[in-house]
Amino acid sequence: MPTPLDRATSSRTPFFAFAAIVTGVAAWSIWGQDLFPSQDPQGDPETWTHDECVTWLKKRNLHPSPLATTAELLERVKANMRTPRN
Template sequence: MPTPLDRAVNQKAPFFAFAAIVTGVAAWSIWGQDMFPSSDPKGDPETWTHEECTRWLNNRNLHPSPLATTAELLERIKANMQTPRS
């Protein structure tokens, strides 16, 4: 006579629920992070576009203002490039 545990193990629903959880965790760990991290712009900051300036500041967690002009972003970039490294 099968017990409730035997009947639960023999059903397909727990297997599919477990498989769905594993698949969800794997998908989140792959796509929840940057698959292709953005690279820093190269060259002279004076020639960078607004998006490149914003990306450079974001990569360093300097949180640029969305309302800032390119000149203001460039000023922040230059100020942060000159900081001494220890």
Template sequence: MPTPIDRAMNSKNMFIGFAGIVTAAAAWSIWGGDIFPKQPDPKGNPEDWTLDEMRRWLDNRNLMAGSSATREELLARVMANFRAPTS
């Protein structure tokens, strides 16, 4: 008479679950865990950046851009924290 463990080991659900875990692990290793990579920092003069570029630049530095900030407020925060590249 089969025990509950024997029935679990012969179950299709157990095989499908294991196959799903293996597939997920393979996908993670192929994409390296970075399916949607971050966009690079904007280049050039901050006064010429778009609102989205300023928000992204501030968010990358954990400076909390804020969703209701105006362009002038964002530009002031960027300029206060901006250091020109040294190359």
């Protein structure tokens, strides 16, 4: 006598859809939200472009204003930079 699980897996389309969802959720939880991380700008912040400042701030969830100038973004970057620990 077939069980409810047997009946559910007998039609393959819903079973494979469910398996794909479970696989996707597992991959998301393993790798996190940032599957393809953007590179952090390197070097002195004084030489960074507007886009590099925006990238640095976004990566730290500091929500840069789209209307901010490069000088304003640079000021926020400097204010939020941490000194390295020894």
